[in-house]
Amino acid sequence: MEAPQYVAARIQQALAEDARTHELGIHVDVRGDQLFLRGQVSGSEQRERLGQVAHETAPDLKVHNEIKVVDVSEPGEDEHLD
Template sequence: MEAPQYVAARVQQALAEDARTHELGIRVDIRGDQLFLRGEVSGFEQRERIGQVAKESVPDLHVHNEINVVEAPRPGEDEHLD
């Protein structure tokens, strides 16, 4: 059985190299047969694509997509800080 850190590294490499995601900022944690994706992205579609690429990379693990979607301000829109 492959060590968890190698599985996590393989998933992170897939997320970075896959044309659908090109994602570098996602944390991948493995616990037993569970894989956890954590981080932030700017859209629901990107979140779903990351989950899909991870599932394709490790089909034998149960993927928990815990990535948060944060709304990025649109260009030209003032950012309001409270």
């Protein structure tokens, strides 16, 4: 059986290299047959695509997609550099 560290590395590589995602900053954890994805992306579609690519890369694992969508808010307070 493939060690979970190598499975996680393979999924992370797929998320970075798959043309649908190209997301470099996603944290991937494998525990038994459970797969956890964590990180931040700019839209819910990207989050869903990441879950899909992870699932296709490791179809036997149950995907827990805990990726957060960053809400781009209005610009806030200025910082004065004096």
